[in-house]
Amino acid sequence: MSNLILTRDNYFSPCAEKDYVSCSQFLDFFGGGLLKGCEARAMAKIRGEWIEEQSTALLVGSYVHSWNEGPQERSRFIAEHPEMFTKQGGLKCEYKQADEMIAALENDEMCMFMLNGQKEIIFTAELFGLKWKVRFDNYLPEKKRSSDLKTTRSISDKDWICEGGINKKVSFVEAYCYPLRAAVYCEVERLAMGRPEGDWIDFYLVAVSKEDPPDKAVISLKDPERYIKELSVIEECTPRLKLLKEGRLEPIRCEQCAYCRSTKQVSKVIHYSDI
Ligand SMILES: [Zn+2]
Incomplete structure (x- = not known):
């Protein structure tokens, strides 16, 4: 493995994806919640042979994130994405909705307070013999606090997932594997900063829904027991992931x-009864 220094510009580069594991990459391999894993797809992505199509939902999320990074980043995003606008020059309805989500956050003192911090801070550390990378949306080391901004269909709706052969209804936090992400983010940050075992920073989700009007919430993901469980799942998968x-x-x-x-x-040929 090389010693690539990760920056904002090369964070998602093929080299970075090859050298480091990220939470999204891990979930791309092994899945979890509503996210379906596929090893072949994950490897094709790393080799640059498969590029996932950017859905409008993903772009709307990136747009709201650019707002979180500051007015300059928001302007840059708008300049780089002319597809946000209709032929008549107005904002497309998905982005009008995104502006409403932004306004909903701007008008909420608690949400804005929790979005404070240094933006897009990258950490790397070795977990079970593989190098991992994480990037915090908002990082406030003096308060030992960090937060991620998350746009979601709904904060209260539940989704059906199948876990260990059992179907269950879970919140979007479980459906999109946020406990695993929180465990990795907090563990990588702890190792990078050289703090003792279990001394994790507080990690929050500032969630805003795509409903009209948008719902919003500040959600604490602090759960040391769960972090230990999630990290052991990663440890179990690591030998295979490495190979x-x-x-x-x-x-x-x-x-x-x-x-x-x-x-x-x-x-x-497959038999019809096997479909
Ligand atoms: Zn597949």
Whole structure:
């Protein structure tokens, strides 16, 4: 592995994706909650052979994040994304809604307070023999606090997920694996800052919904017992992840995701009763 120094500009570069594991990459391999993992797709992404299409929902999230980074970043985002506007020059309705989400946060003292801090702060550390990277939206070391801004369909709606063969209804926090993300973020930051075991910073989600009018909440993800559980899940997956990333193990194809469908070659006849 090289010693690439991560910056804002190279954080998602192919080199960074090869050298480091991020939470999204880990979930891309192994899945969790509503997120479906696919080893073949994850490796194709790392090799630069597969680029996920950026959905409007993802772009709306990035736009709200650019606001969080400050007026300059918001202007830069607007300049770089002419697709935000209709042919007549007005904002498309998804972005009008995004502006309402921003206004909802701006008008809330508690949300704005929790979004304080240094922006887009990167940390790296080794977890179980692999290098990990994390990037905090808002980082306030003097208060031992950090927060992530999250746009979501709804804060209170539940989603069905299947875990260990059991179907259960969970909040968006579980559906999108935020406990795992919080565990990794806090552990990587702790290691990078050289604090003792278990001395984790507080990690909050400032969530804003895409409803009209938007709902909002400040959610604490502090849960040391859960962090330990999540980190042990990562430890269990690490030997396989290491072999996969080193190209010493053939990644398993899920045969369901867009990558698998687009690269599929039918090799045998299947019986209708097996579908
Ligand atoms: Zn797949």
